[in-house]
Amino acid sequence: MAYVKARASTAVRLIVLPGRETTEVSAAVPAATERSRHTSLRFFNLFRLVLAGLFVVAGRDLGLGDEAPLVFRIVALGYLGAAFGLGFREVAARFGTPRVTALQIVIDVVALSLIMWASGGYSSGIPVLIMVVLAGAGLVAEGRLVLFFAALATIAVLIENAWRLVVGGRPVDFLQVGIFCTGFFGIAIVARLLASRAQAQAALAAERGDALAQQQALNERIIRDMEDGVIVAGDNGLVLQSNPQAAILLGMDGSGVGALEGVRLVDIDPAFDTLMGQRAAEYRLLRLGPGGRLLRCRVVCGEPGSVAAGDSLIYFTDFEDIQRELQQIKLAALGRLTASMAHEIRNPLSAVSQAAELLREEKRSEMQARLIRIINDNAQRIERMIRDVLALGRREQxxxxxxxxxxxxxxxxxxxxxxxxxxxxxxxxxxxxxxxxxxxxxxxxxxxxxxxxxxxxxxxxxxxxxxxxxxxxxxxxxxxxxxxxxxxxxxxxxxxxxxxxxxxxxxxxxxxxxxxxxxxxxxxxxxxxxxxxxxxxxxxxxxxxx
Missing domain, CATH: 3.30.565.10 (Histidine kinase-like ATPase, C-terminal domain)
Structure with missing residues (x-):
């Protein structure tokens, strides 16, 4: 019951057991983090397959591998095989996801560095792809491994350019290379920070979702077991939601939540027309429903955050139960009063009975016999009443x-x-x-x-x-x-x-x-x-x- 849940949310927060909530949330947080990491890994593996396939199919057309075509082809095929073979979930399950992930990123950095060497160095644009790989590593790797991958990429690029300078004798713009290397670390760190923030948000969302599920379950239990009846009615008098007790109090089927949903209030009892026409916070006593039970009713108009505009909340309390409780209280007080009165009456009653016996022993006329009989009958009647009243006090014995x-x-x-x-x-x-x-x-x-x-x-x-x-x-x-x-x-x-x-x-x-x-x-x-x-x-x- 969405409407009623909103009204009961404050009370529910006081009832939720902190220990239970913490235990279940602590189990939900790692699960949410793992789900987020596995989703990132799937997309990362897809990126590897597309990139490796592009190298194999159209690498030469893109101007890659001009300086060492054979090395380029071998590396591209090996990269495609590694991306395809390590991308299966069974491999990660057997060797562990962190190990497989680290191995894939190392293969990415080494393979791209070799392709950069075979394609003419940093001017081939391969460092940009290495930055993309490091960004992905920041999303899926853990802890300081991200910095290790950035350092590995930096060393690989510096070695490639140093070899080109020493062995090949070709000039190298180390300023541009340094900018690339600095970018490796910057992108890796930023990606890791963003991934940590995303994981924290996912954990918080899982925590809030778990708490909300507990709260909703507890709300439903409270609404189902509460002694008062609750109905949410639309502006047209149609029952939108109800709890089982409302159906029971109205003499309808109370087998479950929402037993009255879809029923018009005036079809249950025409008195609802009058009740809904006087929407006020005061309680009214009415006999409603087929059962004709006396109910204490209160109608609350729609309020922001609780009931939609135009809808109404109707509360029912079984006033006959209240009357029975009041009667029990009155009877308890009456029992104490009558018990004390019984003790006070018994003494003069004994004197009356004794006097009647003395009159019987004397010579008497027919009128005297009749009066004595009346005295004895009424004295015995009072005695029976006193005995019955005193029996009330012996109930607990x-x-x-x-x-x-x-x-x-x-x-x-x-x-x-x-x-x-x-x-x-x-x-x-x-x-x-x-x-x-x-x-x-x-x-x-x-x-x-x-x-x-x-x-x-x-x-x-x-x-x-x-x-x-x-x-x-x-x-x-x-x-x-x-x-x-x-x-x-x-x-x-x-x-x-x-x-x-x-x-x-x-x-x-x-x-x-x-x-x-x-x-x-x-x-x-x-x-x-x-x-x-x-x-x-x-x-x-x-x-x-x-």
């Missing part, structure tokens, strides 16, 4: 153990039907005796007691109206289903079922299912309401071993 599930369920049912044995016919149990459940004993008892109480309250009351079934899952897990044949729950009730203080029963506290789920999570288990065609199907899933 879970001590899971592998409980035999069938045996434990039978014990819970026996305790429930102790006063009314006929109620046992309501329960049907299908649990393999070999299955176990890793959970705190007291917590499982409270969870099952709550689920069975709800099932008993809403079932039809016929035989086997409440069905308890355990199913072994993959990965040493087990799921316990508690089903009833009651009227079931509508969509609104399902949405708020596990919220605290939500109840559809007149005498319920609204804390039972909420506390049951909290206790399940404290034991690394889950409590969910499964989809069912009849009644309610609560599923408690967890591990078989702690």
């Amino acid at each position: 879970a001590q899971p153990e592998a409980l035999p599930l069938a045996e434990f369920v039978s014990e819970v049912i026996d305790a429930r039907v102790f006063r009314d044995p006929a109620e046992r016919e309501l329960y049907r149990v299908d649990i393999d005796p070999g299955l176990s459940f890793a959970i705190d004993r007291a917590h499982l008892h409270q969870i099952l007691d709550n689920l069975l109480a709800n099932a008993r309250r809403y079932c039809s009351g016929t035989a086997a109206a409440v069905h308890l079934q355990a199913v072994a899952l993959a990965g040493e897990r087990v799921a316990l289903h508690v089903r009833d044949d009651g009227p079931g729950l509508d969509a609104a009730q399902r949405r708020h079922l596990f919220e605290p203080f939500f109840t559809s029963h007149a005498k319920g506290t609204g804390l039972g299912l909420y506390i049951a789920r909290e206790l399940a999570e404290a034991n690394d288990a889950t409590l969910e309401l499964a989809a069912s065609t009849c009644g309610a199907d609560f599923v408690l899933a967890g591990h078989q071993r702690p």
